[in-house]
Amino acid sequence: MSQVMIADRVPTHELMTSGHLACPGCAAPLAMRLVLKALGPQTIVVMPASCWSIIAGPWPQSSLKVPLYHTAFETGAATASGVRAALDMQGDRDTTVMVWAGDGGTFDIGLQALSGAAERNEDILYCCYDNEAYMNTGVQRSSATPRGAWTSTTPASHPEASAKKDIVAVLAAHHIPYIATATVAYPVDLLEKVKKAKAIRGTRFLHILSPCPPGWKFPDEATIELARMAVACRVFPLLEIEDGVRWRFTMDDDTTEPLQPYLRCQGRFAHLTDEQIAQFQSDVTARWKWIERQVAASE
Amino acid sequence: MPERRVSPVAVSQTSTLVTKTGSWKYIRPLYQDRVAPCNAGCPVGIDIEGYMSLLREGRWDEARDLLLLENPLPATTGRVCHHPCETSCNRRQFDEPVSIHAVERMLGDYALEHPPSLTRAAERSEEVGIVGSGPAGLACAYHLARLGYGVTVFDAAPEPGGMLRLGIPEYRLPRRLLDGEIERIRALGVSFQCGVRIGQDVPWRSFLGLFDAVFVSTGAHLGKDLGLQKENVAGVRAGLAFLKAVNRGERPELGRRVVVVGGGNTAIDCARTAMRLGAETVVLYRRTSAEMPAIPDEIEEAEREGVQLVFLAAPVAFHAEDGRLRAVECVRMRLGDADASGRRRPIPVPDDRFTIEVDTVLSAIGENADLAGLPPELAVQESGVAADALGTTSRAGVFAGGDVTNAARTVADALGAGKRAAVGIDRYLRRLSDDGPNGTGLPALRFGNGNISMARWRDADPVHRINALNELVEFDDLNTSHFRRVRRRRDDRLSLAESRGGFAEVNLGLDHEDAVSEALRCFNCGVCNHCDLCLIFCPDVAISRRANGGGYDIALEYCKGCGVCAEECPRGALTLTREGL
Numbered sequence: 001m002s003q004v005m006i007a008d009r010v011p012t013h014e015l016m017t018s019g020h021l022a023c024p025g026c027a028a029p030l031a032m033r034l035v036l037k038a039l040g041p042q043t044i045v046v047m048p049a050s051c052w053s054i055i056a057g058p059w060p061q062s063s064l065k066v067p068l069y070h071t072a073f074e075t076g077a078a079t080a081s082g083v084r085a086a087l088d089m090q091g092d093r094d095t096t097v098m099v100w101a102g103d104g105g106t107f108d109i110g111l112q113a114l115s116g117a118a119e120r121n122e123d124i125l126y127c128c129y130d131n132e133a134y135m136n137t138g139v140q141r142s143s144a145t146p147r148g149a150w151t152s153t154t155p156a157s158h159p160e161a162s163a164k165k166d167i168v169a170v171l172a173a174h175h176i177p178y179i180a181t182a183t184v185a186y187p188v189d190l191l192e193k194v195k196k197a198k199a200i201r202g203t204r205f206l207h208i209l210s211p212c213p214p215g216w217k218f219p220d221e222a223t224i225e226l227a228r229m230a231v232a233c234r235v236f237p238l239l240e241i242e243d244g245v246r247w248r249f250t251m252d253d254d255t256t257e258p259l260q261p262y263l264r265c266q267g268r269f270a271h272l273t274d275e276q277i278a279q280f281q282s283d284v285t286a287r288w289k290w291i292e293r294q295v296a297a298s299e
Numbered sequence: 300m301p302e303r304r305v306s307p308v309a310v311s312q313t314s315t316l317v318t319k320t321g322s323w324k325y326i327r328p329l330y331q332d333r334v335a336p337c338n339a340g341c342p343v344g345i346d347i348e349g350y351m352s353l354l355r356e357g358r359w360d361e362a363r364d365l366l367l368l369e370n371p372l373p374a375t376t377g378r379v380c381h382h383p384c385e386t387s388c389n390r391r392q393f394d395e396p397v398s399i400h401a402v403e404r405m406l407g408d409y410a411l412e413h414p415p416s417l418t419r420a421a422e423r424s425e426e427v428g429i430v431g432s433g434p435a436g437l438a439c440a441y442h443l444a445r446l447g448y449g450v451t452v453f454d455a456a457p458e459p460g461g462m463l464r465l466g467i468p469e470y471r472l473p474r475r476l477l478d479g480e481i482e483r484i485r486a487l488g489v490s491f492q493c494g495v496r497i498g499q500d501v502p503w504r505s506f507l508g509l510f511d512a513v514f515v516s517t518g519a520h521l522g523k524d525l526g527l528q529k530e531n532v533a534g535v536r537a538g539l540a541f542l543k544a545v546n547r548g549e550r551p552e553l554g555r556r557v558v559v560v561g562g563g564n565t566a567i568d569c570a571r572t573a574m575r576l577g578a579e580t581v582v583l584y585r586r587t588s589a590e591m592p593a594i595p596d597e598i599e600e601a602e603r604e605g606v607q608l609v610f611l612a613a614p615v616a617f618h619a620e621d622g623r624l625r626a627v628e629c630v631r632m633r634l635g636d637a638d639a640s641g642r643r644r645p646i647p648v649p650d651d652r653f654t655i656e657v658d659t660v661l662s663a664i665g666e667n668a669d670l671a672g673l674p675p676e677l678a679v680q681e682s683g684v685a686a687d688a689l690g691t692t693s694r695a696g697v698f699a700g701g702d703v704t705n706a707a708r709t710v711a712d713a714l715g716a717g718k719r720a721a722v723g724i725d726r727y728l729r730r731l732s733d734d735g736p737n738g739t740g741l742p743a744l745r746f747g748n749g750n751i752s753m754a755r756w757r758d759a760d761p762v763h764r765i766n767a768l769n770e771l772v773e774f775d776d777l778n779t780s781h782f783r784r785v786r787r788r789r790d791d792r793l794s795l796a797e798s799r800g801g802f803a804e805v806n807l808g809l810d811h812e813d814a815v816s817e818a819l820r821c822f823n824c825g826v827c828n829h830c831d832l833c834l835i836f837c838p839d840v841a842i843s844r845r846a847n848g849g850g851y852d853i854a855l856e857y858c859k860g861c862g863v864c865a866e867e868c869p870r871g872a873l874t875l876t877r878e879g880l
């Protein structure tokens with residue numbers, strides 16, 4: 001058929017409820033909702049400070065139907081390691097312990113805890129929903145913020161100067177069993193990766209691009225489209241990495257869209273000149289080529 | 300007091316469902332079907348998006364019934380309609396239009412092989428007389444019968460069908476299909492009286508007195524003269540009269556070389572028919588191929604069969620010897636400024652003449668309605684009966700439609716006019732008015748800005764559509780990210796040798812598999828197909844499936860109005876409206 005039908009590939013049960021406090025059109029709750037569909041009810045979520053701490057709802061409410069620990073900003077992976085140890089002591093090997101952290105809590109302040117857990121190959125699933133800045137406190141830049149972006153700490157006159165940290169390469173260097181990237185625009189791809197991750201023991205890392213309408217400055221309804229564009233223009237390649245060495249693309253079509261429209265529809269890039277965009281385009285192409293070499297070396 | 304255990308850390312006991320985030324929104328999604336542009340572009344007014352959706356689900360009988368609700372002759376239109384629906388098809392802007400005519404043809408043939416039991420509304424006492432059994436008369440009779448009226452159709456010709464039987468050649472429309480479709484109308488209780496010319500065999504005055512309402516659909520059958528000297532010489536014939544003779548089974552002697560003058564369907568049909576009778580055939584047309592009014596596929600087919608097309612040329616004189624045509628002298632033309640019809644006017648280049656030796660000239664430059672044969676005191680406008688959208692004429696109780704009015708001269712337009720007149724007659728006999736109490740105003744009856752919908756008039760939207768909103772789904776309203784490109788299937792053709800050698804049907808349509816593939820290519824613009832994308836993408840879990848497959852509910856007390864669902868809906872079945880409006 002002409003339409004790509006996904007309905008029967010997305011489980012219907014819901015482990016997240018309405019009434020949560022995400023901004024309209026935020027991809028972060030959608031990412032959680034899809035991930036929990038794949039993990040099922042036997043899951044414990046560990047959550048460092050982030051927008052999601054708010055989305056989960058104020059005490060005594062929760063928008064999740066699974067247990068959720070709020071924890072300190074820098075401690076996601078360490079807390080999860082402890083929860084895992086407690087479950088192991090009870091002989092519970094079936095419950096999945098999942099960290100759900102933002103990019104600030106992953107790329108920056110939580111990185112030492114994550115690196116330690118990865119080095120020990122703790123049996124946890126670490127999900128980073130990446131909205132490319134510290135959104136909950138008002139859009140401060142993080143090391144996940146892409147070069148050229150406006151944030152409240154990198155004003156348009158001095159936009160973000162460094163390239164986005166290559167977090168999957170950092171994790172790959174830890175040789176953990178499974179790393180994947182995903183977006184809400186491709187629910188089936190995301191679900192498959194979570195299911196695969198769930199079945200693996202050891203540290204698993206999922207990097208989910210999560211468009212943020214107020215932080216990126218685009219209309220609420222364009223969330224899915226933005227995620228789709230990020231994949232199509234290769235800013236956010238959909239990948240799997242096994243044991244840190246076997247790299248694989250999970251997109252089956254190799255059409256490439258230019259970077260320009262993706263940047264131009266976001267207010268956070270409004271100040272960029274066409275020359276700057278051309279420069280970023282060559283950065284994107286160079287990284288893609290580098291990944292291609294990793295993929296080729298894996299075959 | 301019962302002892303309460305206080306946990307050492309704060310533990311949530313309730314869900315966020317207590318927070319009604321719906322109060323945040325200022326726009327809200329509206330889950331309602333809309334109208335596809337193919338439908339609005341079809342002069343018959345067919346719920347194409349609806350029957351395509353049913354076909355996609357394999358619900359063939361319901362698809363057939365939905366098609367037959369609007370179009371009494373789908374096996375016919377699937378073959379001879381110029382299919383403007385495909386020109387409007389949204390898929391044209393994605394890859395290629397859906398081959399709607401081929402799907403309609405398949406479904407029309409299916410309806411003949413698997414006849415439905417057509418419903419009739421409660422019987423009514425009034426009797427309607429219909430003069431002329433072409434597509435306009437047949438459609439009017441069919442719809443009136445389904446609305447419960449007694450209907451009698453009169454025709455001067457020996458058998459019903461109008462131009463479909465008299466003019467259109469057999470190799471384009473096999474008569475057993477036409478017979479089958481007319482039989483279906485007869486089976487509804489419509490009676491036919493053929494071989495009776497009203498106004499001649501029965502005077503109009505007494506005829507009008509026999510019925511509660513009359514529909515005049517006598518078509519346009521008078522050939523136009525070329526206006527040249529020696530036009531009466533043996534060898535110069537009227538093209539339509541020639542086609543009628545062949546369609547009666549005659550095989551007129553044409554000689555070796557035939558020139559057809561004109562550029563419409565009559566001209567192309569004359570040329571292809573003459574060729575089948577063994578003549579070398581040339582078509583002379585005074586403008587270029589771009590302005591030719593004949594159906595493009597037919598022109599292409601004629602060329603494939605060996606008909607020579609000469610553009611920018613017109614006859615100026617006939618040369619005869621011993622009272623028989625020998626040659627036709629022509630002048631070259633060039634195109635000047637656009638005329639009232641928007642086409643560029645042909646202007647003769649005075650000294651640029653040439654002569655073609657010829658045995659027969661067939662003139663096919665158009666037909667006129669026989670205004671002298673109309674009921675008395677019927678107002679005429681330009682060259683046809685003056686009639687409004689519902690066929691109302693200057694005489695109360697007398698309605699008119701099709702080629703006898705000033706409408707576009709196509710089968711689909713005639714079928715559409717017949718349907719509208721049936722609604723007009725129903726309203727007249729039931730004394731309903733435009734702004735009547737039950738939504739009988741015209742715009743509400745239309746498919747978008749297209750033709751009147753019988754489903755709406757009968758308030759019997761039967762199978763599928765969720766209270767379709769009268770708005771068109773434009774290409775920009777679709778989300779094509781969810782579709783893949785799929786090649787459009789081309790109609791099969793009879794081999795050239797077989798085509799030239801007789802009157803067997805040339806266009807074979809699509810085989811079953813390809814026709815189904817075309818139906819599956821359809822975007823189903825405006826018709827929710829329960830693809831679940833809105834539900835899957837809603838960040839607020841506000842969309843849920845209704846029990847037993849009846850569509851979706853949107854929990855407006857939680858929906859934040861982000862618009863993601865409407866943006867992602869592939870087919871415009873969800874739209875955004877301003878909150879509170």
Ligand SMILES: Cc1cc2nc3c(=O)[nH]c(=O)nc-3n(C[C@H](O)[C@H](O)[C@H](O)COP(=O)(O)OP(=O)(O)OC[C@H]3O[C@@H](n4cnc5c(N)ncnc54)[C@H](O)[C@@H]3O)c2cc1C
Pocket residue numbers: 379380381430431432433434435436453454455456460461462463466467495496497498516517518519539542564565568594672700701702703707708709710711713
């Ligand atoms: C050769 C040819 C090819 C064509 N090809 C196509 C095509 O491929 N696609 C397309 O869309 N259109 C085509 N057309 C146009 C199309 O056939 C007409 O537009 C359509 O048939 C008009 O329908 P109608 O019901 O108004 O009239 P008609 O089909 O002309 O029917 C009128 C009927 O009224 C009868 N009649 C007339 N006067 C009286 C009377 N006083 N008493 C009783 N009966 C009477 C006639 O005998 C006739 O049967 C073609 C036309 C011609 C001539």
Ligand SMILES: Cc1ncc(C[n+]2csc(CCOP(=O)(O)OP(=O)(O)O)c2C)c(N)n1
Pocket residue numbers: 049050051052072073074101102103104105106131133134135136137142
């Ligand atoms: C140690 C510490 N520093 C600062 C904060 C304040 N704080 C709470 S959430 C947040 C931003 C989190 O950013 P990120 O991890 O990217 O998640 P996001 O809010 O963008 O989803 C900050 C700085 C904190 N809670 N703890």
Ligand code: SF4
Pocket residue numbers: 340341342343344345347376377380381382383384385399400403711
């Ligand atoms: S009648 Fe003609 S315009 Fe209408 S759907 Fe059929 S082919 Fe298309």
Ligand code: SF4
Pocket residue numbers: 335336337338347348351387388389390397399820821822823824
């Ligand atoms: S895609 Fe289907 S519903 Fe849409 S305009 Fe074309 S035929 Fe009609």
Ligand code: SF4
Pocket residue numbers: 025327328836837838839840841842853857858859860861862863864865
């Ligand atoms: S996606 Fe959900 S929250 Fe957004 S407008 Fe649609 S129903 Fe409302």
Ligand code: SF4
Pocket residue numbers: 330826827828829830831832833834867868869870871872873
């Ligand atoms: S997204 Fe799919 S299920 Fe939702 S309204 Fe549109 S067609 Fe229907």
Ligand SMILES: [Mg+2]
Pocket residue numbers: 102103104130131132133134135
């Ligand atoms: Mg962040």
